[in-house]
Amino acid sequence: VTANLLAGVVYLVAALMAVSVLTIVVGRGIRRMSSRRNAGAAGRARALLVALVADDDARSPLVELVAVDRTTWRSVEPKAIALLGKLRGEARARLVSVFRRRGVVERAVRDLARPSAPRRARAAELVGLLGVADAVPALCRLLDDRDRQVRVAATRALGAIGDPGAITTLLASLTGRRSIAAQLVADALLRIGADAQPALLATIKDAEPLVRVCVIEVLGLVAGPGAATSIARALGSDPSDEVRVRAATALGRLGTRQVLAVLLRAVDTDPVDRVRAASAVAVGELGDTGAVPALAAALRDPGHRVANGAAHALVRLGEPGRAALRRVVAAASPERAGEIEPAARHAREALAAQEVSQRREPVLAGGPAAAGGR
Amino acid sequence: MTTILVAEDDEDVRDLVVFKLELAGYLVVAVDNGLAVLDTARSVVPDLAILDVMMPGRNGVDVCRELRTDPATGHVPVILLTARSQEVDVDAGFRAGASDYLIKPFSPRELVNRVSSVLARSGR
Numbered sequence: 001v002t003a004n005l006l007a008g009v010v011y012l013v014a015a016l017m018a019v020s021v022l023t024i025v026v027g028r029g030i031r032r033m034s035s036r037r038n039a040g041a042a043g044r045a046r047a048l049l050v051a052l053v054a055d056d057d058a059r060s061p062l063v064e065l066v067a068v069d070r071t072t073w074r075s076v077e078p079k080a081i082a083l084l085g086k087l088r089g090e091a092r093a094r095l096v097s098v099f100r101r102r103g104v105v106e107r108a109v110r111d112l113a114r115p116s117a118p119r120r121a122r123a124a125e126l127v128g129l130l131g132v133a134d135a136v137p138a139l140c141r142l143l144d145d146r147d148r149q150v151r152v153a154a155t156r157a158l159g160a161i162g163d164p165g166a167i168t169t170l171l172a173s174l175t176g177r178r179s180i181a182a183q184l185v186a187d188a189l190l191r192i193g194a195d196a197q198p199a200l201l202a203t204i205k206d207a208e209p210l211v212r213v214c215v216i217e218v219l220g221l222v223a224g225p226g227a228a229t230s231i232a233r234a235l236g237s238d239p240s241d242e243v244r245v246r247a248a249t250a251l252g253r254l255g256t257r258q259v260l261a262v263l264l265r266a267v268d269t270d271p272v273d274r275v276r277a278a279s280a281v282a283v284g285e286l287g288d289t290g291a292v293p294a295l296a297a298a299l300r301d302p303g304h305r306v307a308n309g310a311a312h313a314l315v316r317l318g319e320p321g322r323a324a325l326r327r328v329v330a331a332a333s334p335e336r337a338g339e340i341e342p343a344a345r346h347a348r349e350a351l352a353a354q355e356v357s358q359r360r361e362p363v364l365a366g367g368p369a370a371a372g373g374r
Numbered sequence: 375m376t377t378i379l380v381a382e383d384d385e386d387v388r389d390l391v392v393f394k395l396e397l398a399g400y401l402v403v404a405v406d407n408g409l410a411v412l413d414t415a416r417s418v419v420p421d422l423a424i425l426d427v428m429m430p431g432r433n434g435v436d437v438c439r440e441l442r443t444d445p446a447t448g449h450v451p452v453i454l455l456t457a458r459s460q461e462v463d464v465d466a467g468f469r470a471g472a473s474d475y476l477i478k479p480f481s482p483r484e485l486v487n488r489v490s491s492v493l494a495r496s497g498r
Binding site: 049051053083089092 | 384386387390393394397457478479480481482484
């Protein structure tokens with residue numbers, strides 16, 4: 001009986017082992033086949049993706065990509081998302097259409113309210129890339145999210161969508177307990193572009209200096225000449241040094257000569273060196289040679305940065321400015337060194353920098369051969 | 375047949391550009407790094423080269439400059455395709471001898487238009 005029992009156990013163990021081996025072999029075979037099938041489907045989906053964005057006339061890649069099963073789409077979705085950021089025009093519109101038809105947009109909008117922070121951040125990034133305007137209110141709420149990555153993703157998404165309706169909330173996110181880095185907010189506002197001008201001008205007198213700095217910085221890059229008067233007012237009267245510095249720089253960028261008098265007044269009378277220096281540089285950007293005497297006078301400003309800025313601004317004004325600098329250098333006789341030498345030093349340095357820059361240009365344009373030929 | 379050399383390290387963008395150019399009737403040779411551009415350009419001598427600026431090996435601006443200084447490839451017009459959109463970057467590209475500069479995000483259709491325009495300007 002014992003021998004029969006033992007033989008039965010051995011037989012049972014052997015049978016179990018055989019079944020296990022068979023299961024493993026068959027399982028591996030099925031997995032390999034499935035993996036090959038998936039790889040084939042993914043390859044086909046990738047080819048469809050390329051055809052979709054490259055071929056303006058083909059309809060079938062769009063229809064086929066909308067119809068692929070979820071596993072196949074998952075394999076190609078990261079590439080499709082990556083392409084969203086690299087394309088524009090109709091190619092991008094076709095790609096967005098696939099995302100919409102597959103229900104990805106609705107899912108992403110729902111994910112903006114999920115408990116998982118990484119999921120909220122990914123969803124914010126995706127709705128931004130897809131330009132989902134309906135998601136703007138939800139993204140504005142996420143600017144106050146408890147997770148920093150979510151706030152960053154929402155800021156970027158709002159910039160990508162470019163809805164001016166988000167500007168007030170974006171600016172409000174600069175301050176407070178869960179503030180967002182000014183550079184990120186400014187970048188988002190820049191992406192909104194010229195449409196941001198009215199909302200930015202409406203906030204130019206905000207109580208927070210950080211907000212005013214950001215507003216003026218962005219206005220200097222996106223606004224038209226119509227914004228110059230408001231920015232000039234800020235240069236003349238804002239209590240924050242940093243705001244006045246940014247205002248002067250912004251006025252230089254806008255290039256409107258009607259603000260020359262305001263800038264020259266700032267060069268002459270602002271109590272802060274940095275503001276006078278930025279104003280002098282901005283005067284150079286305006287390109288009005290009528291400013292030469294005032295800038296030449298600023299070469300004698302006790303502030304090093306101011307005098308230096310004035311010297312470089314004179315170079316920017318072309319030959320009349322350079323002539324003024326040469327006169328200052330020539331007048332710097334050793335006997336009068338005590339009075340005039342600092343101004344002459346700035347003048348000499350600016351003229352020398354311009355000469356070096358002029359010599360560098362042909363070398364850079366010609367590359368190594370031109371450099372070697374000299 | 376007009377031959378175009380495409381240098382782009384991003385596989386998806388490279389495949390897309392190749393597909394689009396082949397669809398437009400060009401013969402395309404593609405490489406994925408800056409070093410390969412110089413060897414390929416010397417052996418194939420394309421009618422035009424499209425170079426990404428940020429590539430492993432050599433960046434597109436340096437490669438463009440080198441193509442310009444090589445007698446075998448000095449005549450090949452170059453289009454730079456890049457995400458670097460600052461004025462200083464565009465300036466550096468043209469100084470290096472690029473015929474055109476296309477900024478990412480880009481439109482594939484615009485790329486083909488630029489290609490045919492540059493080829494027409496260079497008499498090809």
